[in-house]
Amino acid sequence: MQGIITWGTYLPYRRLDKSSIAPFVGQGGGKGTRTVASFDEDPSTMAVEAARSALRGRNLAPQQLLFATVSPSYADKTNATVIHAALRLEDSVTALDLGASVRSAVGGLVMAARSSVTTLVTSADIRTGLAGSAEEANGGDAGAAFLLGDSTAGPVAAEILSVASATEEFIDRWRAPGNVRTKVWDEKFSEVTYTPLAKTAWKQALAEAKVSADDVAMIAVASPHARVASSVAAKLSVAKVVSDLVPTVGNTGAAHPGLLLASLLENSEPNQVVALVSLTDGADVIILRTTQHLPDARPALSLDEQANGGAQLAYGKFLSWRGMMSIEPPRRPEPQRVSATAAARSEKWKYGFIGSRDKTTGSVHLPPLRVSVDGQRTDDMEDAPMADVLGTIATFTIDRLAYSPSPPIVFAVVDFDGGGRLPVELCDIDIDEVKIGRRVRMTFRRLFTVDDIPNYFWKATLVRDN
Amino acid sequence: MASHGIKDRVAIVGMGCTNFVEHWDLGLDDLVIEASNQCYSSAGVAKNDVDAYWLGTAQGGMSGITLSRPLQLDNKPVTRVENFCATGSEALRQAAYAVASGAYDLAMAVGVEKTKDSGFQGLNAVPPPNDGTGRTLTAAAMFSMVAPAYAKKFGVDPDELREATAHVAWKNHYNGARNSRAQFRKEVSMDTIKKSPKVAGDLGVFDCAGVADGAAAAIICRAEDAHKYTDKPLYVKALSFVAGNGSGLTNPEYDYTTFPEIAACAIDAYAQAGVTDPSNQIALAEVHDCFTITELVLMEDLQFSPRGTAWKDVLDGRFDLHGQLPVNPDGGLKSFGHPVGASGLRMMFEAWLQLRGEAGDERQITTDRSLALTHNLGGYPGEMVSFISILGTELG
Numbered sequence: 001m002q003g004i005i006t007w008g009t010y011l012p013y014r015r016l017d018k019s020s021i022a023p024f025v026g027q028g029g030g031k032g033t034r035t036v037a038s039f040d041e042d043p044s045t046m047a048v049e050a051a052r053s054a055l056r057g058r059n060l061a062p063q064q065l066l067f068a069t070v071s072p073s074y075a076d077k078t079n080a081t082v083i084h085a086a087l088r089l090e091d092s093v094t095a096l097d098l099g100a101s102v103r104s105a106v107g108g109l110v111m112a113a114r115s116s117v118t119t120l121v122t123s124a125d126i127r128t129g130l131a132g133s134a135e136e137a138n139g140g141d142a143g144a145a146f147l148l149g150d151s152t153a154g155p156v157a158a159e160i161l162s163v164a165s166a167t168e169e170f171i172d173r174w175r176a177p178g179n180v181r182t183k184v185w186d187e188k189f190s191e192v193t194y195t196p197l198a199k200t201a202w203k204q205a206l207a208e209a210k211v212s213a214d215d216v217a218m219i220a221v222a223s224p225h226a227r228v229a230s231s232v233a234a235k236l237s238v239a240k241v242v243s244d245l246v247p248t249v250g251n252t253g254a255a256h257p258g259l260l261l262a263s264l265l266e267n268s269e270p271n272q273v274v275a276l277v278s279l280t281d282g283a284d285v286i287i288l289r290t291t292q293h294l295p296d297a298r299p300a301l302s303l304d305e306q307a308n309g310g311a312q313l314a315y316g317k318f319l320s321w322r323g324m325m326s327i328e329p330p331r332r333p334e335p336q337r338v339s340a341t342a343a344a345r346s347e348k349w350k351y352g353f354i355g356s357r358d359k360t361t362g363s364v365h366l367p368p369l370r371v372s373v374d375g376q377r378t379d380d381m382e383d384a385p386m387a388d389v390l391g392t393i394a395t396f397t398i399d400r401l402a403y404s405p406s407p408p409i410v411f412a413v414v415d416f417d418g419g420g421r422l423p424v425e426l427c428d429i430d431i432d433e434v435k436i437g438r439r440v441r442m443t444f445r446r447l448f449t450v451d452d453i454p455n456y457f458w459k460a461t462l463v464r465d466n
Numbered sequence: 467m468a469s470h471g472i473k474d475r476v477a478i479v480g481m482g483c484t485n486f487v488e489h490w491d492l493g494l495d496d497l498v499i500e501a502s503n504q505c506y507s508s509a510g511v512a513k514n515d516v517d518a519y520w521l522g523t524a525q526g527g528m529s530g531i532t533l534s535r536p537l538q539l540d541n542k543p544v545t546r547v548e549n550f551c552a553t554g555s556e557a558l559r560q561a562a563y564a565v566a567s568g569a570y571d572l573a574m575a576v577g578v579e580k581t582k583d584s585g586f587q588g589l590n591a592v593p594p595p596n597d598g599t600g601r602t603l604t605a606a607a608m609f610s611m612v613a614p615a616y617a618k619k620f621g622v623d624p625d626e627l628r629e630a631t632a633h634v635a636w637k638n639h640y641n642g643a644r645n646s647r648a649q650f651r652k653e654v655s656m657d658t659i660k661k662s663p664k665v666a667g668d669l670g671v672f673d674c675a676g677v678a679d680g681a682a683a684a685i686i687c688r689a690e691d692a693h694k695y696t697d698k699p700l701y702v703k704a705l706s707f708v709a710g711n712g713s714g715l716t717n718p719e720y721d722y723t724t725f726p727e728i729a730a731c732a733i734d735a736y737a738q739a740g741v742t743d744p745s746n747q748i749a750l751a752e753v754h755d756c757f758t759i760t761e762l763v764l765m766e767d768l769q770f771s772p773r774g775t776a777w778k779d780v781l782d783g784r785f786d787l788h789g790q791l792p793v794n795p796d797g798g799l800k801s802f803g804h805p806v807g808a809s810g811l812r813m814m815f816e817a818w819l820q821l822r823g824e825a826g827d828e829r830q831i832t833t834d835r836s837l838a839l840t841h842n843l844g845g846y847p848g849e850m851v852s853f854i855s856i857l858g859t860e861l862g
Contacts, residue, residue: 331586331587332586332587332588332590332604333584333586333590333592335598335602336592336593336595336596338596338597338598339595339596339597339598341595342595342596342597342598343597343598345597346597346599349597349599350597350598350599363717365716366716367599369716373711373713373716373717394718395611395614395615395722396611397603397607397608397610397611397666397667398607398664398666398667399604399606399607399666399667400664400665400666401587401588401604401606401607401665401666402602402603402604402607402666403602404602409602409603409607411601411603411607413611415718419718420716420718421715421716421717421720422715422716423601423603423608423715423848436614436618447598447602455598456598457598
């Protein structure tokens with residue numbers, strides 16, 4: 001039986017204090033915080049980080065990869081192939097983008113649940129909105145990843161008991177592709193429309209799962225409308241509803257059903273029935289029963305730990321990172337676009353962060369070399385996958401002159417455990433935090449974008465005690 | 467296999483050097499014409515007497531035509547060379563070898579850079595199309611990692627090291643103020659240097675070399691012919707070049723307190739020239755002070771100071787204009803300015819003036835030594851090229 005084998009979530013490091021919005025804009029904001037993707041993150045990089053969290057240290061082999069976001073970095077070209085490359089998945093793995101709607105994210109889970117293929121379902125979103133809007137204040141940025149398969153693919157932590165949907169065409173939230181502003185109709189219309197759809201799907205899911213509402217220990221209700229989510233949750237007669245995360249993380253759009261499902265699983269005990277209800281352009285319900293493998297499947301970094309971490313970001317930076325406010329760049333030439341052919345040749349290094357290890361001496365080279373450093377042997381190397389290897393800062397500097405989408409650049413010479421050195425940019429860091437000897441881990445980022453080509457590569461970030 | 471060098475086989479018999487400034491009114495062509503004409507005149511030769519040319523320019527143009535067209539050379543062989551910031555030195559090196567080989571009687575090396583047409587401060591290399599994974603740091607940032615590592619390794623109080631690096635800037639501005647060709651001709655106080663705004667790490671604006679437009683040139687002939695052109699030739703004693711393999715960037719053993727490429731280059735240069743006690747045999751050194759900490763570390767890599775002690779020698783004034791071993795008496799990159807392709811030849815131009823007693827009253831050094839060293843590097847800590855020449859007024 002198909003089920004969830006493992007999962008991971010990713011919340012970016014920065015938090016916007018919503019109370020900083022109104023003094024700047026004159027309107028908007030509110031209480032609490034929201035997560036903010038860094039200037040060097042996009043939905044693809046956040047999906048990569050969530051998936052790395054799900055797969056790290058586990059010998060699991062997805063057969064297909066699905067990716068959903070409302071704000072993809074590429075149209076026409078597939079974004080999931082970037083994620084596929086960064087995760088170093090086998091070439092035989094199908095990698096597909098789902099459509100650019102919030103529902104496509106829960107759709108990935110629905111499709112994987114109904115299939116017999118081991119599927120890595122990823123979703124991520126960056127929610128912006130116009131300055132001072134409710135969308136800006138109540139949105140959030142995040143990524144989520146789930147590996148679904150049967151017990152031949154790995155120990156199943158939560159079996160899928162049923163999947164049910166109710167679909168209807170109505171216009172409650174919409175925007176044109178490329179537009180940052182999501183427009184909404186009267187929320188009361190949404191509430192009266194969603195409630196019967198939710199009830200229909202819920203009833204059908206319970207029937208298919210052969211359980212009653214009383215058997216369900218906990219539900220999560222994801223909806224872009226907070227009011228709809230709480231109203232529907234109250235009507236489904238389940239005692240426990242997990243937090244919608246909106247006061248701290250924000251509503252993360254396409255990532256939100258995944259985040260709430262992760263929250264469900266991370267707050268469950270083995271052998272409980274739990275349910276995800278997602279309300280976007282219809283209702284989708286997934287009912288699961290957790291197994292004894294649940295505790296082992298929990299990712300090393302929980303959603304709660306991430307939600308409680310992070311550091312504040314000034315509202316002006318938030319606006320500039322999202323392109324809502326242009327700030328003066330350093331007076332340096334902007335970078336060139338990435339060469340497609342050069343990037344294709346270095347796919348393992350650029351996307352997978354795979355260096356080379358000298359078979360004779362064991363020394364690690366970042367980037368990979370073909371000739372040994374003593375110059376004596378050619379192609380006597382093996383792959384050295386370094387993305388999950390921790391490192392230590394040997395020395396560092398702050399570059400106030402170099403081009404960066406968000407200067408200054410914090411840069412360190414990193415020595416990796418077990419060998420290998422790379423001078424590399426640090427991210428998610430304040431200048432006074434960088435110190436010789438601090439531990440770092442690698443994270444997949446979008447360095448800059450030129451000619452509509454996002455330049456993906458890896459940066460180092462501090463290992464923080466949460 | 468060995469590095470034999472060409473000691474005393476060729477000589478510099480004429481040189482030219484433009485002012486190094488922001489030449490808003492002069493283009494690359496104007497700069498090479500001015501430096502070349504100075505050089506022909508200095509050697510007392512006509513343009514057509516020169517048999518072959520090497521042009522050093524990092525980004526000023528491609529191919530020998532970048533020189534042959536503005537000078538309107540008459541079917542001469544012209545080779546454009548590039549080797550990072552050591553480009554000008556490389557041009558001279560190739561011209562020297564060509565004459566030493568017997569292929570030509572007279573060869574000329576011209577170095578030029580028109581940096582100020584970009585609209586940006588500093589140097590801005592244009593990399594070839596690439597996969598986007600390379601570093602995008604400024605040179606200042608890469609070199610800024612040296613000072614903290616040096617202070618830590620040798621137990622130098624960071625404030626004392628700061629005093630020493632500021633002294634390097636102070637000295638080079640003092641010297642440059644006495645050089646009519648220099649870009650920055652004002653002395654700068656230690657206080658101003660130390661309080662200058664940070665560019666990268668702890669490097670302030672006054673720790674960084676200026677970037678200028680300029681050109682310089684040299685004419686080379688066989689040593690036995692030198693006195694046909696001048697009574698005071700400079701004989702080439704050593705030409706050494708090392709292109710590092712970049713291992714400092716990837717090898718955890720590299721500690722950012724030395725430039726191994728330069729240390730190796732120095733050993734080779736001294737061997738070629740037969741120099742056994744550099745700090746007591748060299749009259750003056752022109753070194754690549756792209757940043758103040760660079761010059762300080764170079765004093766050790768060039769064997770002028772034992773490891774971990776250059777900061778003391780700097781503070782003692784040993785490398786000042788009238789110190790035991792004047793370093794950058796022309797102001798160095800710091801105040802003379804750094805037109806990339808010209809700088810290596812500019813260093814030799816100062817050796818030419820000083821050893822011939824033509825540097826002018828304000829900065830002429832007094833010495834009974836007859837050797838000058840020029841050192842020119844390109845790249846960054848961990849990944850650099852190094853050039854060293856040793857030039858002398860006497861054969862043998």
